Amino acid sequence: MPECTWRLFRFSLPLAMPLPSGASVRQGWLVQLQGAGATGWGEVAPLPGFSRETPEAAFRALQVLLPRLTSVPEASTFAEWAETVAPLLADAPASVRWGLELALASWQAARVEKRLDTWLASDPLPVISINALVPTNWQAHPECLATIRAAGYRTVKVKVSGHAPGEAARCVRQLRDMLGGEITLRVDANRAWTLREALAFAEAVADLEIAYIEEPLRDPEKLQEFVQRSPVPVALDETLAEQPGTPLHRWEGVAAVVLKPLLLGGLLSAWRRAEEARALGMAVVWSAAFETGIGTRGLLALAAASRSTEAAGLDPYRWLADDVVHPRLALQPEMPVGEALTGPWRPNPVVLETIDVAA
C-alpha cells in the first residue's frame, strides 16, 4: 500500500462567455495526488443549476475524504481499481467522486507508466471528434457560427430552450441552411416543453435530419410516449443524473445517452452507464459540464477508452478564458488523444489558491 499525499487548490477561472446560471467565473477545487513517483490530477467543481450538491457540501466531503485516502490500495488494472478503490467513495457527492476518481485513476495509470486512456482500455481510439456548441442566442452572434465552420467542426449542437416550439423549429431550420447538409446536427431542449409542444417541434423539423433531440420534456415521465411518437430520435441527459439507479432499458427506443461524469456520480458510474447503453444499442456521447483542462482531458480519455465514435461534448472548455494548468488544451474538431493527454502541465498560480488538507 503506497503512501501518498494530496494537495488541494481552490480555483476561480475567468470566463469568455457566462455559464448557464449567469455566473461569470467557474469555481471549484483541484486535487493533486502524489506518491510512488507518480502524480494524478482531478477537479471537483459542482455546476450551479445542474449539480445536486452545493459547493459547500462538496468541499466538506473533500475535507473528510482526503485524509482517509492517503493510503490507497494498489490496483494495477482498471478492473481491479473499480473493485477496490472506487467503492471507498461510494457515498460522496457526484462532483467529489468525479474529481477523486479521476485523480486516483490517473495516478494509478501514471504509476504503471500509462496514459489514462491506455490504462482504462487496451485499444482506445486515437482521435475523438468534438461537438461544437451553439448558444440559444446564436443569431445575435453570427461570428460564433463563422468560427465553428472555419474550424471544420462536423457535429454541432444547438440549445433551443429559450424558444417556443415554432420559433425553435425556424431557428433550427435556419441553422441547417447555414451549416449545410453535411454537418451532424443535435438539438438540446433542456426540458423546456410539454409533450404536445415537443411533438410539434419534432414534426416541424422532421425533414432536417436531426441526429437527436436531447431532453425535450419538462415531465420526464412522458419520455417513452415521446420516443414512440417523435419522428426525431431522442437523447437522455438530465434524466440520467436524476435517476442514477434506474436501468436504461426503462427508456427503450432512446437513441443516445449524454454522459457527464460530473453530474452522473463520477468516472465509474458514467463508465457503467456507457456499458449499459452500448448493450442496448444506444449511442454514447461523453460530455463536459464546464470542466477545466484537467476534467476535460479526463473526459477525452474516457471517450477514447470507451471507443465511442459519437462526437464528444467537450466544447464548454472554450467558455473558459484561462485554465488551471498550462499549456492550455488545444481544442479542435478532431482531437488527437495521445497528444492532448501527454503532460507535463504546470499549475497556473494566477487562478489557484493552495488550501490546507486537514491531517
Ligand SMILES: O=C(O)CCC(=O)c1ccccc1C(=O)O
Ligand atoms: O453536450 C455538449 O455538447 C456540451 C455540454 C452541455 O451542453 C451542457 C453542459 C453543462 C450543463 C448542461 C449541458 C447540457 O447538455 O444541457
Ligand SMILES: [Mg+2]
Ligand atoms: Mg443536455
